[in-house]
Amino acid sequence: MTLNTAPTATAVRQVPQVTNPKRRKGKSAYPYWFYLPAAVIYTALFLVPTVVSFFFSLTRWNLNEFTFIGLDNFVQFFQEPALIKGLTNTFIYGIVTSVLKVVLGMLLAVLLTSQIIARGYLRSVMFFPVLLSSIGVGIVFTALMDPRNGMINEGLAAIGIQGPAWLTDPAWALLSVALVDVWKGVGLATVIYIAGIVSIPQEYFEAAKMDGASSFKSFFNITLPLARPATATVIILSLIGGLRSFDLIWAMTKGGPGFTSDVIASVIYKQYQAGFYGLSTAGNVVLFLIVTAIVLPLSMFLNRKEVEQ
Amino acid sequence: MTTALKRYGLGVLAIAVSIIVFIIPLLFMVLTAVKDRKEAAKLDFAWPTNFQFVENFTAVLSARKFMLVTAFINSTILTVVSVTILVILAAMVAWVLQRRKSRWNGVANFLILSGLIIPPAIVPTIWVLQGMGLFKTLPGLILIEVAFGLSFCVMLFRAFIASIPKELDEAAVIDGCGPVRLFFRVIFPLLRSVIVTVIVVQSVHIFNDFQNPLYFLPGDANATVQLTLFNFQSQFTTNYNLLFMNILLITVPPFIMYLFFNRQIVAGMTAGAVKG
Numbered sequence: 001m002t003l004n005t006a007p008t009a010t011a012v013r014q015v016p017q018v019t020n021p022k023r024r025k026g027k028s029a030y031p032y033w034f035y036l037p038a039a040v041i042y043t044a045l046f047l048v049p050t051v052v053s054f055f056f057s058l059t060r061w062n063l064n065e066f067t068f069i070g071l072d073n074f075v076q077f078f079q080e081p082a083l084i085k086g087l088t089n090t091f092i093y094g095i096v097t098s099v100l101k102v103v104l105g106m107l108l109a110v111l112l113t114s115q116i117i118a119r120g121y122l123r124s125v126m127f128f129p130v131l132l133s134s135i136g137v138g139i140v141f142t143a144l145m146d147p148r149n150g151m152i153n154e155g156l157a158a159i160g161i162q163g164p165a166w167l168t169d170p171a172w173a174l175l176s177v178a179l180v181d182v183w184k185g186v187g188l189a190t191v192i193y194i195a196g197i198v199s200i201p202q203e204y205f206e207a208a209k210m211d212g213a214s215s216f217k218s219f220f221n222i223t224l225p226l227a228r229p230a231t232a233t234v235i236i237l238s239l240i241g242g243l244r245s246f247d248l249i250w251a252m253t254k255g256g257p258g259f260t261s262d263v264i265a266s267v268i269y270k271q272y273q274a275g276f277y278g279l280s281t282a283g284n285v286v287l288f289l290i291v292t293a294i295v296l297p298l299s300m301f302l303n304r305k306e307v308e309q
Numbered sequence: 310m311t312t313a314l315k316r317y318g319l320g321v322l323a324i325a326v327s328i329i330v331f332i333i334p335l336l337f338m339v340l341t342a343v344k345d346r347k348e349a350a351k352l353d354f355a356w357p358t359n360f361q362f363v364e365n366f367t368a369v370l371s372a373r374k375f376m377l378v379t380a381f382i383n384s385t386i387l388t389v390v391s392v393t394i395l396v397i398l399a400a401m402v403a404w405v406l407q408r409r410k411s412r413w414n415g416v417a418n419f420l421i422l423s424g425l426i427i428p429p430a431i432v433p434t435i436w437v438l439q440g441m442g443l444f445k446t447l448p449g450l451i452l453i454e455v456a457f458g459l460s461f462c463v464m465l466f467r468a469f470i471a472s473i474p475k476e477l478d479e480a481a482v483i484d485g486c487g488p489v490r491l492f493f494r495v496i497f498p499l500l501r502s503v504i505v506t507v508i509v510v511q512s513v514h515i516f517n518d519f520q521n522p523l524y525f526l527p528g529d530a531n532a533t534v535q536l537t538l539f540n541f542q543s544q545f546t547t548n549y550n551l552l553f554m555n556i557l558l559i560t561v562p563p564f565i566m567y568l569f570f571n572r573q574i575v576a577g578m579t580a581g582a583v584k585g
Binding site (some may be wrong): 123 | 312315317319320323333335337338340351352353356398399404408409414420423424425428429431432434437439452453455456457463477483488491492514516517519520533535538542549552556559563564566567578
């Protein structure tokens with residue numbers, strides 16, 4: 001009796017959603033064990049470390065043995081000026097890069113979907129840096145941004161502007177790296193926006209034109225609202241990337257001068273190198289909380305609005 | 310008249326700006342890579358007076374006991390093996406996830422989203438790898454790349470699989486096809502175009518990866534190409550020409566990928582992005 005009801009119960013639950021293909025000997029054509037290899041790797045090397053990081057962030061730890069020290073690591077994280085700087089810099093970096101990518105990506109996409117010459121060339125050349133290695137880009141721009149001999153300052157001097165000392169100036173270091181990040185990543189934002197703009201029906205623009213709307217008006221009233229999914233994607237993607245960013249900063253400033261351009265990801269590495277594994281893990285937990293606390297609500301907000309429209 | 314002016318005027322302006330912003334830095338990199346040491350140190354945008362392509366090329370390759378050659382081999386193995394594993398495992402997951410609706414779907418979707426958002430916890434991952442005896446080994450790093458890349462690949466595959474009609478599976482099952490045969494003989498070949506996208510996007514990504522090799526595969530003998538750059542950065546502070554030659558060499562593989570698979574790369578990156 002029980003043997004009979006069990007299979008029908010599962011069948012009933014599944015039938016309303018999809019009609020399963022004919023089963024042989026009660027086996028699905030889509031076996032769960034297909035999940036297994038991926039699930040094992042993902043669990044062992046991603047889920048387990050993520051979960052245990054919460055525990056080890058409360059310890060002093062050398063990989064073999066640990067002493068439980070409560071919230072000391074976090075207290076240290078929010079007290080030491082070098083570490084607090086890393087925290088605020090992470091926010092600045094994430095916000096600056098994603099705002100610039102949204103604005104520039106949108107403008108470039110509008111330009112590249114309009115009737116100008118050499119669109120193919122412009123798209124390719126703009127997208128290519130996305131595929132370059134961050135370390136390579138970082139080193140090239142370190143040379144370009146050299147305060148005395150660098151090409152950027154020589155170019156600025158040629159038109160009568162005294163350029164800043166870029167990476168060696170504490171006030172500019174973080175911003176300089178963020179600008180290079182934008183240089184490298186704006187192509188991706190542009191391409192996403194182009195996909196968004198191309199999917200807007202052309203009739204809307206024609207109708208607006210018939211009604212005498214200027215191109216400014218149709219940009220603000222048609223392109224901008226209808227490209228909203230693209231905007232959501234660009235914001236979310238560049239925030240996730242920006243808040244976690246490590247490669248470029250490490251290649252260009254290593255957090256310097258002093259610790260003025262440190263971000264959480266570089267703090268994590270420095271503490272790891274110094275052997276403070278507990279503190280490094282606490283940094284990871286802080287980064288985890290920041291990223292989820294910002295990205296999750298934001299993506300829910302951006303996507304809900306999209307559905308309402 | 311005005312539209313023509315706009316078409317050409319804006320176009321010419323855009324080309325000029327693109328040359329200054331994008332072409333010159335890339336050209337600067339190439340030119341510096343073929344200069345001699347003294348000229349390279351000036352960091353200026355001048356035509357090299359004597360080309361040293363071959364000298365710089367051999368100097369970079371032979372530096373530190375041919376470390377760059379080892380690194381290229383390591384990076385190739387890393388990229389090829391992890392992308393292969395990724396493609397097969399992610400396609401399997403995506404297929405079952407898309408076809409079989411069950412209470413696990415919510416959990417799986419949540420885990421996929423987590424994989425896209427959560428920054429990996431570094432030291433605990435090292436702890437796990439050490440427990441498995443895989444820390445500082447290439448297989449360990451391969452598994453890491455697989456674990457961190459799964460979410461993105463599953464998403465791409467799932468979106469594509471949704472467009473394959475279910476009737477196809479049903480026909481195969483009626484003909485007596487088991488799940489394994491159904492997947493590998495019927496479904497997998499149909500995924501060709503999305504597989505190409507996944508391969509191209511992930512191989513560029515893994516080849517360019519710096520952070521994971523830095524943490525999980527330290528040591529000169531195991532260096533990947535991105536790490537050679539990092540190691541040479543301190544050693545070559547005065548030899549910009551060699552440093553830039555190194556950059557140039559490790560830029561070649563992604564560049565070739567871009568030449569041949571431009572469309573797949575863009576499609577993969579935007580498609581994955583729109584779903585995320």
